[in-house]
Amino acid sequence: MKRTIIANCGGFWGDDPTAPRRQVEGGPIDYLVMDYLAEVTMALLQKQRARKADAGYPADFLTHLRDVLPACVQRGIRIITNAGGVNPLGCRAAVEALARELGLSDRVKVAIVAGDDLYSNLDDLLASGEPLTNMDTGQALSEIRHRVLSANAYLGAAGIVKALERGANVIITGRVADAAVTLAPMMFEFGWSPADWDRVAAGVVAGHIIECGAQCTGGNFTDWWLVKSYKRMGFPIVEAEEDGSFVVTKHPNTGGLVSVHTVAEQIVYEIGPPAYMTPDVVARFDSIHLEQEGPDRVRVTGARGEAAPEKLKVSISYHAGWRAFGRLAVTGPEALAKANKVAEAFWDAAGGRGLYEQAMHQFIGWNGCHAPLATCEPGEVLVQFAVRDEDERKINSRFAPHIVPRVLGTVPGITYIADQGRPRASEVVAFWPALVSRAAVRQRLVVGDEELVL
């Protein structure tokens, strides 16, 4: 049976920088898929582009690409990534320059999949009757229209499949569904029809399992004592077959673990109902069967799919004020009682909690992440103060200067954090999930001089 091997080398922009090279050199693969776009990234990239016309994509991608491009070209490994950010054409120019520098120009064919970026025609969309209502709250976009920082539709696999058909070996997209970069090579290699819902769903399941990098290969795993080593963590590899079944594995001699449980945990990570919506299909996560096929090999079969949803998801980011954090360590006997006393004094100095739209403190080491599990008091806690407000100046002038003075003017056994200094307000970028008609989004593919609208 025909088979293709797809390797993921990171779950987010900022993941292990050695992963791309290790995935390429650790064993045979056909595709390397790379993810750079968290939700907050798009807002950041729009700002970079506003300052500099050829910016707007994650520059780290070029560092990673420099590492692996010669080996990928030589061995026929194709690279698929959403590193186009909000400027895929700019990213393409940089990749082509890199290919020239490495003497690989004639062997690198770059394709761009774009059309996801709705930022510049948002008003046209609203005027044409796309309300872009907040899916969670039901609010109208007009409430935050003037604060919008970015707007991107989640595209499916179609554009990437077309790019592969045209022989591209570096495919750069803007916002696409995370699973699309894995699904697309499967559709291309096996000639799956976009309406073959079960197979398309299998590709989405594969993509979902590997899209968070090492989280399916033993990272963040409940039974952590079963993972022999986290050193040189193995990143996930999918060995896909024509019938839609696939094996999740990792390269030999890497850290981590691939078991039915490590994969199952990742399947239920950040999902809602078992009917998992993507632009390409609704994948039924309650249909998948997992089986340990060998050490660090899990076979996934039985995926079922239903027709793709009518609309596309849009992620809009917008400016939502400012926030700041300040921290103080309180230690010694009665640490909690003392920390409470410090908090009281701090809020009094900072004008009271009511001065800010939102204000709180937490005792890290006691209740920082969730209610306490400990049955006896901690020997030390880190008090974290936090505020959020529309007014940046208020945070910087009323909140920030009052953290460190508490070290001299409150309880004994208190110290501030060596590398912290005075806190500064940083911008809050919030998200607005919405839906848009497929007809309102024009997916474009650019390969060489050719441009196609899909």
Place this chain on the structure above:
Amino acid sequence: MRLCLARSGDKGDTANIGVIARSEAIYAWMLEHLTPAFVKRYFDEVCEGEVERFELPNLLAVNFLLYRSLGGGGTLSLLLDAQGKTYAQYLLAAEVEVPESLVHAQNRVADQQEQPHV
């Protein structure tokens, strides 16, 4: 933890906790006892909204959605764990009463290992 595995994460202000039973018998117990009401009570301090549960019998798993549980979610949140990544471990630390057979017969894998926390 002797009964289940779990992983948690976020979608905006909603936290999700996927819980996987270590055996079919535990799954059956879980369906009956690990209810949205139980989870809502257990996360009382952080969960301001409803709790919804979905079943994935093929994975012996249930998925909980805890609405309005992340202080606004994403960068709006002032919580240390704004993405709910630690909620799974917290849920697994819950003490529950179960028939002895569930723990003994079904958790051999975990018990055979050198498990530092019991």
